[in-house]
Amino acid sequence: MKTLSFGLKFTASALALGLAAPANADTLRLLTWGGYAPENVIEMFEAETGHTVEVTTSNNEEMIAKLRATGGGGFDLAQPSQDRIAGPQEEFGIYKPMDLSKIDAALFIPSMLEATKANTTVSGEVYGVPHVWGTDGLVLNTAEAASIKDYTDLCSDEVAGKVSYRMRRPTLIGFAFSMGMDPFEAYADEAAYTEMLSKVEETLIACKPNVKTYWSGGDELMGLVRSGEVVAAMAWDTGGWKLNEDNADVTFVAPASGALGWIDTFVIPAKGQADDAAYAWINFVMKPEVAAMITESAGNFTASQGADEFVSDALKARYQASFPQEAVDNIKWYPPVPAGLEALEGAVLDRVQAAR
The missing domain is CATH 3.40.190.10 (Periplasmic binding protein-like II)
Structure with missing residues (x-):
């Protein structure tokens, strides 16, 4: 919280x-x-x-x-x-x-x-034992983005120009899982993690034409979804449920590769x-x-x-x-981040942001 x-x-x-x-x-x-x-x-x-x-x-x-x-x-x-x-x-x-x-x-x-x-x-x-939890996943207008099932689907033609996500590490992690890699497993091997990040960077740069904007604040994203400018986003569960109060077509969807918890x-x-x-x-x-x-x-x-x-x-x-039970069981829980990895991630995010 x-x-x-x-x-x-x-x-x-x-x-x-x-x-x-x-x-x-x-x-x-x-x-x-x-x-x-x-x-x-x-x-x-x-x-x-x-x-x-x-x-x-x-x-x-x-x-x-x-x-x-x-x-x-x-x-x-x-x-x-x-x-x-x-x-x-x-x-x-x-x-x-x-x-x-x-x-x-x-x-x-x-x-x-x-x-x-x-x-x-x-x-x-x-x-430690668990208490309160939350996730990042997909916030979708299901009437206009019905085919979006995973993070990399945000790069599909169906939602071109109407996508938003943050330039933050959850985006790197989510896309890696959606691409069939396990970033948390790679934490222990900096070379493997660097190679993984390179593949994610390439995908995110190729995906840029689909992105309306990279959101940085919750209010900004909520406004974009409510206005219809964005129909598919990577965002948090409670934000999707809040939007659902206003529009029954909009809700949070746990991605096929697993929400990030x-x-x-x-x-x-x-x-x-x-x-x-x-x-x-x-x-x-x-x-x-x-x-x-x-x-x-x-x-x-x-x-x-x-x-x-x-x-x-x-x-x-x-x-x-x-969150049907299978989606709960498929949540990818964040483990501790080893020293040095956040610097690698930051460099990737900067390059994606600057790419044309």
Whole structure:
């Protein structure tokens, strides 16, 4: 979730110092994103468990900075994205291994749980489990772009001049998968990754005549789709569902090669003092009916198995149309990015942008 809101349940001392308040045995100090711990969920949890919850809202960079500054202290549960776990753990040792025996695995969508466990494993220990997620894929006007099934279809004659996507790394990754390559597998081999990028660069340059414009902001893209100037785009799921509210022909479609997924996780900071409360919170908010409340608050779905049945009928219908089970299982989850690859990607994006 990439939107911040502040001021849920800080104490006076936390506000004064910019830090979480000292813990007691029954207090869960939660470091999370805006919308992930709504007041109605906190009240239910406190009533059911007897634990109290103090929330600090943040983002990935600030979460890592806070935990690094304290050696993993100050909080009992944090929610960085899954690609911000293995690297910081290897470098700074700011998390504890998860005690998976305390996690109710049946509450999680299996493919998401397994992907997150794999992407957050360090030296044989799992450091994260999934919570809120979202994807990049295709936003289509299905009445005018019915044949578009994958990222490279954006280069087809049917949508010539009416396509938009960002000049950002998700475009490189998505096109690579659509071209039959596995960029995440190539992460471990810089030469192989460079060769892959060269093929994607060639395709994106050839595709330029199809592109109305490269969008840079969500409002810009929404306007282009609403006006009909763009009928096929690479964009995020919640944007497609928002457009669907205005035009039933427009929606998010998971590409045949797989939507590209981010996951915000649960991790236990290394010096957390309330592990029992942390695990209780994880299992509580992953209950389908509670997870649905978080979806309504945050705008994104969670890794809770069956939670889509409890959200509003309109949102449930959009989600289920975009993500049948096979599409969920086919999501390509972003792993940590090795050092140096983003510089290679940036050079490719610059060359594509400049090509005529």
